Amino acid sequence: MAAAADHALSGQCLCGQVTVHATPRSRNISVCHCSKCRTWTGGPFIALDCGDAVAMSGPISVFKSSAWAERVFCSNCGSAITWRLQEGGEYHLSSQLFTESDGFPMKSQVFIDEKPDNYNFAETTETMTGAQVFAMFAPDESNPNG
Numbered sequence: 001m002a003a004a005a006d007h008a009l010s011g012q013c014l015c016g017q018v019t020v021h022a023t024p025r026s027r028n029i030s031v032c033h034c035s036k037c038r039t040w041t042g043g044p045f046i047a048l049d050c051g052d053a054v055a056m057s058g059p060i061s062v063f064k065s066s067a068w069a070e071r072v073f074c075s076n077c078g079s080a081i082t083w084r085l086q087e088g089g090e091y092h093l094s095s096q097l098f099t100e101s102d103g104f105p106m107k108s109q110v111f112i113d114e115k116p117d118n119y120n121f122a123e124t125t126e127t128m129t130g131a132q133v134f135a136m137f138a139p140d141e142s143n144p145n146g
Contacts, residue, residue, distance in 0.1 A: 008053075011097030013079035018058035020081065020097055022050040028107035029095050032083070033115035034130065040071055041080045044115070045094065048101060052089030056081065068137070085137065 008023045030047050037045035059075035064086070072081045082093045095101045105123070109115070112127040128136075 009048075009098040009100045011093075011099070013058070013074040013077055013081065013097065015074065015077035015079070017076050018056060018060055018074045018079070018081060020093060021055045022048070022091070022093055022098075023053040024048040024050050024093075024104075025053075027104045029101070029104050030092070030108045030110065031106060031121070031125075032092075032110050034111035035114055036065055036071075037083070037111075038114075038116075040073075041094075043119070044109075045080065045083060045092075046096060046106075047083065047092040048095045048098070048104070050082075050091045050093050052091065054082070054091045054093065090137075 008021050011020045011022075012018060026049065028049075030049065032045040032047065056072075060072050060081060061075045062070050062072050064070045068086055069083060070086055071083050073079060074081060079097075080094050081097065082091050084091045095104065106121065106125055108126040108128070109121070110128045110133050111130045113129040113131075
């Protein structure tokens, strides 16, 4: 794993009402191509893994998207804030909330088997299929896409 980010990042949603402070586990960006993330964000979800080192304030709403995961967004403007496990303190925050994340490299893509063919990234990254992600995180594969 890459070295942890050397300091906390601060960011906000589109309307500025939700603020986020987080210390990423690394400076690496990951991308999720699952159908739920694409529907939620209008494209792939581009994230920083922040573990449980996250503080949020402001009007948030939580959507329980499966038996084990949920998505958090601003109740006012709808900005995607984080995908997180319901248990275990695993937060993957939208990298687009943080201006300081410029220059963080894209290192991995998940649900690569669900990526539509109408976009591609130039970077060469590690990839995982949905089945590989479920094997790593999901206690029950009958509830796909977190």
